[in-house]
Structures are given as C-alpha cells and as structure tokens.
Amino acid sequence: MHIHEYQAKDVLRSYGVPVPDGFAAMDADEAQAAAGKLPGPVFVVKAQIHAGGRGKGSFKELGADAGGGVRLARSADEVREHAAQMLNNTLVTVQTGPDGKQVNRLYVEAGSQIDKEFYLSLLVDRATGFTSFVVSTEGGMDIETVAHETPEKILTLGVDPATGFMPHHGRAVAKALGLTGDLAKQAGALAGKLYTAFMARDMEMLEINPLVLTGDGQLRCLDAKMGFDSNALSRHPDIAEMRDETEEDAKEIEASRHDLSYIALDGDIGCMVNGAGLAMGTMDIIKYHGGTPANFLDVGGGATAEKVAAAFKIITADPNVKGILVNIFGGIMRCDVIAEGIITAVKEVGLSVPLVVRLEGTKVAEGKKIIEESGLNVISADDLDDAAQKIVKAVGDLS
Numbered sequence: 601m602h603i604h605e606y607q608a609k610d611v612l613r614s615y616g617v618p619v620p621d622g623f624a625a626m627d628a629d630e631a632q633a634a635a636g637k638l639p640g641p642v643f644v645v646k647a648q649i650h651a652g653g654r655g656k657g658s659f660k661e662l663g664a665d666a667g668g669g670v671r672l673a674r675s676a677d678e679v680r681e682h683a684a685q686m687l688n689n690t691l692v693t694v695q696t697g698p699d700g701k702q703v704n705r706l707y708v709e710a711g712s713q714i715d716k717e718f719y720l721s722l723l724v725d726r727a728t729g730f731t732s733f734v735v736s737t738e739g740g741m742d743i744e745t746v747a748h749e750t751p752e753k754i755l756t757l758g759v760d761p762a763t764g765f766m767p768h769h770g771r772a773v774a775k776a777l778g779l780t781g782d783l784a785k786q787a788g789a790l791a792g793k794l795y796t797a798f799m800a801r802d803m804e805m806l807e808i809n810p811l812v813l814t815g816d817g818q819l820r821c822l823d824a825k826m827g828f829d830s831n832a833l834s835r836h837p838d839i840a841e842m843r844d845e846t847e848e849d850a851k852e853i854e855a856s857r858h859d860l861s862y863i864a865l866d867g868d869i870g871c872m873v874n875g876a877g878l879a880m881g882t883m884d885i886i887k888y889h890g891g892t893p894a895n896f897l898d899v900g901g902g903a904t905a906e907k908v909a910a911a912f913k914i915i916t917a918d919p920n921v922k923g924i925l926v927n928i929f930g931g932i933m934r935c936d937v938i939a940e941g942i943i944t945a946v947k948e949v950g951l952s953v954p955l956v957v958r959l960e961g962t963k964v965a966e967g968k969k970i971i972e973e974s975g976l977n978v979i980s981a982d983d984l985d986d987a988a989q990k991i992v993k994a995v996g997d998l999s
C-alpha cells in the first residue's frame with residue numbers, strides 16, 4: 601500500500617528526519633491558509649497523487665504550458681491561484697500513463713533554496729535478503745534514466761538484518777553521496793533515521809528524490825514516496841487509515857474485499873485460475889500463443905461459489921476484456937463449486953464475450969455436467985495448452 605507525499609513526510613517527521621514544513625490542503629481556501637502559516641517568501645504547491653514525475657507533468661485540461669504538478673509561488677494569493685488550477689484537474693506524468701490522475705489533494709510547503717539534489721532510497725533486496733540503500737549523486741531526475749545511461753552513478757549498500765544499521769553504514773551512504781565533514785555527519789544520521797522508520801513501520805520501499813542540500817547547508821528530504829507491506833498493515837492501524845482508495849484500481853479494491861489475489865493488467869484475456877503458480881503459468885501460456893492477459897487472478901484453494909461469482913464479475917466488469925479463460929485444477933478446490941460460481945455470476949451479469957473453461961481434478965465430471973446443462977455458450981478445453989489456444993483464437997476472431 602502506498603501513501604501520499606504529505607502523509608509520508610508526517611511519518612518521516614515523527615522519526616526526526618528533516619523535511620520542510622508544510623500543510624495538506626483539500627481546496628483553494630485551505631491552500632491559501634496553509635501559506636499563511638508558513639514563513640515564505642517562497643512556497644511550493646504540490647499535487648498529491650500516487651505517482652512520480654509530477655514536476656515535469658502537465659494538466660490535461662490546461663495544456664502543456666500551464667505548468668506541472670509541483671509549482672513555486674511567491675505569495676499566499678499565488679498559492680491560491682495554483683491550487684485552484686490544479687484541484688479537480690487531471691495530471692499526466694510519465695508514471696500515471698496517458699489517462700493521468702485527478703488531483704484531489706494538495707500539499708503546500710515552505711520553499712527551499714536548492715544547492716544540490718541527491719537520490720536516496722531504501723528497499724528490500726530480495727536477492728540478498730537485506731534492506732538496501734540505493735544512493736546516487738544524480739538526484740532530482742528520473743532515476744530510471746540514470747540507471748540506464750550512467751549505471752555506475754548508482755550505488756547499493758545492503759544492511760544485514762542481523763546487525764541492523766551501524767555507524768559504518770551511515771559513513772558509506774555519506775561517501776556515496778560525495779559528502780564530507782558536517783554534511784557527512786548529517787547524511788549518516790539521516791540514513792540511520794530513515795532505516796529506523798523503514799523497519800519500524802514495515803515499509804517495502806522509501807524513496808527520497810530529491811534529497812537536497814539547501815543554501816544554508818542543511819540536508820533535507822524534498823520528496824518522499826512510501827510503500828508498505830500490506831501483510832503487516834494490521835500492526836500499523838494509523839498507516840492503514842492513510843489509505844486513499846481513489847488512488848487504487850477499483851477492481852483491485854473490490855477483489856481485496858472478497859479476499860481474492862487480483863492484479864489488473866492491460867491485456868484483453870481475463871483469467872480465473874486457482875493457485876498463484878498456475879495463474880502465472882496460465883498467463884505465460886496465453887502470451888506464448890500470442891494473447892495478452894487482462895489480469896492475474898488467484899481465487900485461492902478453498903473458494904466458495906460466491907467468491908468465484910465475485911471474481912467472475914470483476915473480470916467481466918473490465919471493459920478491456922474480450923474473452924475469458926477459466927483454468928482450474930481441482931485439488932482442494934472442487935470443480936463443481938467453480939462451475940456453480942460461474943453460472944451464478946453469468947445469470948446475474950450476463951456473458952458477452954467468449955468463455956473457455958478448462959477443468960481438471962476433484963469432481964471434474966460433476967463440474968463439466970453443471971456447465972453443459974446450464975446451456976451457457978462455453979468452449980470447453982481438455983488441457984492448458986488447448987485452452988490457451990482456444991481463447992486466443994476466439995478473441996482473435998472477434999477483431
């Protein structure tokens with residue numbers, strides 16, 4: 601789960617990490633009032649969406665020249681003008697995709713004079729099992745571009761969980777940033793606080809881009825992206841409360857209500873599978889035969905007919921779906937339960953796209969019989985390869 605920049609900065613503040621002062625604002629009045637509480641003379645108005653690249657982004661309704669989602673202002677009135685322009689409009693950045701995201705919240709912050717911009721992030725490195733710092737002197741810009749063009753300018757420093765953060769980790773971060781003297785001390789202390797926050801709040805990733813050196817010689821976090829391990833959210837009710845469902849895929853929210861593992865993708869073949877591994881395999885084989893999956897969906901081992909029906913509805917509600925492949929290997933899951941779930945859902949929402957069903961395993965004969973007797977227009981398949989070929993062909997025939 602991700603949170604907004606202003607929320608992430610509140611979390612960082614509570615760990616003593618230096619961030620500029622600022623206030624969230626939901627409308628232009630609040631934005632103006634927020635500026636009134638800051639010293640000035642420069643303010644920054646920042647669109648709060650769960651995507652980066654806001655500074656270089658542009659608003660759909662305003663055109664490319666009107667300014668992006670991070671703007672400097674020199675008075676409370678100017679803050680208000682920017683706020684009024686940004687709110688309720690659609691910000692398009694390299695990370696939002698062409699549809700962009702509607703801006704519903706703003707953050708108004710004290711402006712900083714920037715001498716230098718760095719990149720600093722923390723993430724879980726699955727290869728080593730360490731929490732790693734990723735550090736670069738090339739901050740402020742798109743880190744993917746730096747990684748592509750000058751990979752030697754990005755350093756990774758792992759922290760062994762057995763020792764936790766030690767002073768030498770702090771010195772290594774400072775060195776990687778090219779800092780000495782007092783600034784190296786600041787960088788070491790800052791790295792330690794970020795690590796503490798990361799571990800204490802079960803974060804999955806924490807990205808500070810840019811970390812800046814200000815005109816008065818201070819290191820400060822100017823941007824913050826924070827993601828949490830969803831499985832650990834029950835330990836952090838205050839973080840769970842920060843969830844902004846308007847930033848998430850509506851289909852994924854609905855799926856999580858039914859305890860389904862669902863991830864929306866941009867293809868056109870909806871998949872309903874039991875078991876994460878089989879779901880991955882199904883997506884691969886769809887690709888292999890020239891199709892593209894519209895989603896990952898694992899209905900789980902002990903799914904009920906209601907849960908299967910809910911899953912089916914989520915798939916059919918996706919306007920991109922041009923065909924559906926149901927691939928069930930009944931182990932714990934019974935094929936007749938799956939069949940009943942599908943039929944319940946189709947009766948409710950109808951079926952306007954080709955549906956290929958491959959059932960195998962426990963109660964397969966009963967399952968197939970239920971589908972046959974339902975009178976539904978189902979293409980049945982014998983094995984996974986056959987099923988994938990049939991759905992790719994059925995979708996291809998439509999276009």
Ligand code: GDP
Binds near residue numbers: 654655710822
């Ligand atoms: P992002 O574009 O979504 O990553 O948003 P950021 O918060 O990183 O802001 C983008 C850029 O705006 C930063 O890299 C800075 O160059 C600039 N910026 C942000 N805050 C300030 C500020 O207080 N003063 C100045 N001069 N520039 C800022």
Ligand code: MN
Binds near residue numbers: 809
């Ligand atoms: Mn940034």
